[in-house]
Amino acid sequence: MSRKKRHSHEEHIDETWLIPYADLLTLLLALFIVLFASSQIDAKKLGDMRQGFNAIFSGNVGVMNQSSTIAGNSPNTTDIPNGGAQDPGxxxxxxxxxxxxxxxxxDLDKYIQQNNLHETLTTTLTGDGLMITIGEVAIFPSGxxxxxxxxxxxxxxxxxxxxxxPQKVTIAGHTDNIPIHTREFPSNWDLSTKRSLNFMKLLLExxxxxxxxxxxxxxxxxxPVATNDTAEGRQRNRRVEVEAGKRLRE
Structure with a gap:
């Protein structure tokens, strides 16, 4: 009786999916290279972002509340070489x-809400600090x-x-474009400067x-922050700004 030879049968694994998968990875890599090469990286803004808000997020700090306002495209004062080592301190x-x-x-937004000061007192968080804007009507008589x-x-x-x-604080006075010619204030420049000085003196009490x-x-x-062609715009321009900025460096 003849014996049938038993041939070992190796199971074949279909690996054809690896080819399109590798092609896809190659295309993605090429896309990222093109995007990176065509982008313009601002080293100052990147450094400021690294030192500021990215540091906050890495420290598991909650994001700002919804009432916060963030203004972009503000100049930065920190110059970090691109790719350079950063001082942990x-x-x-x-x-x-x-x-x-x-x-x-x-704290200021809470104070504004509690005292219904939305029309005369606002806060704006920028890349350089916190801008506090106070309308003229709340602090000074006209002229x-x-x-x-x-x-x-x-x-x-x-x-x-x-x-x-522990930041530097700058107080800036602003007026509308209606001329003023008095003995005390020959120009709007004199009026705005005196207002900012008096405001600062009161703070420093x-x-x-x-x-x-x-x-x-x-x-x-x-x-100006608004047009001077309307009464509403001129009212917005008559203001004092208090900027709590970054700490003074030695």
Missing amino acids: KITDARNEALQLMQLQR SAELLPEARKMVGEISKMIIAQ NSKLNPAQFNATGYGEFR
């Missing part, structure tokens, strides 16, 4: 500064640099909130603030 400082500014904005009596309470509250902020971190300036009608 500077990263920590940048993170702490950003956290303090965010907390200051939350005057003497603060209204009721403005003292609001300015006092602001001074309390910025005590814990709080002895816990460091005067070395403050400065005041006036821009007259030359930096």
